[in-house]
């Protein structure tokens with residue numbers, strides 16, 4: 001990946017994540033080839049990409065015509081999608097065997113100079129790359145949904161991924177406005193989902209034992225932790241919670257912290273009766289017919305939050321800007 005714009009990219013799998021990646025790539029000036037075996041997924045992806053770039057195109061152009069949407073192409077096969085690609089992003093079903101088969105095709109059809117990235121949320125890359133001839137140019141680029149609006153991307157190589165490939169992927173992603181972090185070695189769930197699952201496991205325990213509702217948990221995160229975590233991570237927040245910094249803060253709360261650690265849920269199974277209860281509660285709050293409208297609202301608010309935070313982050317985290 002040599003230049004910062006005008007590259008040839010491919011998005012393989014155009015569901016929720018693939019469509020959002022494609023929108024981010026095309027908005028940054030790249031060409032995107034889409035491949036998905038489901039025509040309905042492609043139609044929906046094109047509609048979503050159009051919404052994201054509408055400002056740039058000034059209307060509902062068709063793929064292959066004029067301006068930004070003109071850099072979006074639908075490919076009839078995986079080979080056609082990737083054969084001259086600089087950067088390929090896989091976002092297909094979360095299944096290690098299906099990913100293994102797909103990466104074999106990507107490795108076969110994409111030019112040897114192309115970077116091949118997977119959006120997997122949880123799977124260690126070595127599990128689907130081990131037997132691949134070109135495994136040194138493959139890695140995970142795990143996004144947060146929707147990646148065209150949330151900047152963090154977790155980059156995780158397998159033991160065979162070269163440092164140069166990770167750097168090229170990071171440079172490409174910075175060029176589309178993402179903020180990649182690089183894991184030092186692979187681990188299931190990477191960082192974000194391990195943190196997220198720790199919180200969700202505890203939240204399910206609280207609901208299951210009747211302490212609170214799903215709505216209460218959503219409120220605690222939205223109005224409490226999320227407010228703080230949108231500008232400070234948990235360690236920075238702790239550091240600022242004491243005039244003498246982090247160690248002082250921990251020493252004040254050390255005993256209560258360790259007794260809470262011991263009290264946290266260690267339930268490892270997902271209880272489907274509990275999931276059904278939470279689902280019923282959520283459907284009362286947001287009926288299924290309103291999900292699409294609520295997704296649009298979410299995206300508008302995420303976009304405004306991003307605009308606001310981009311100025312404050314530049315000041316607060318200026319040492320991370322490189």
Ligand SMILES: NC(=O)c1ccc[n+]([C@@H]2O[C@H](COP(=O)([O-])OP(=O)(O)OC[C@H]3O[C@@H](n4cnc5c(N)ncnc54)[C@H](O)[C@@H]3O)[C@@H](O)[C@H]2O)c1
Pocket residue numbers: 012013014015016017018035036037038041090091092093094095098102119120121122142143144145
């Ligand atoms: N949804 C999220 O919040 C989220 C967040 C981060 C990462 N991810 C990861 O992104 C990937 C995609 O997730 P999603 O939520 O977009 O799923 P999705 O079900 O919305 O979309 C998957 C798409 O892949 C297509 N597909 C299936 N097999 C294919 C194949 N062999 N070749 C080409 N296309 C194929 C399907 O037709 C479908 O359109 C998964 O690996 C997931 O773990 C998801």
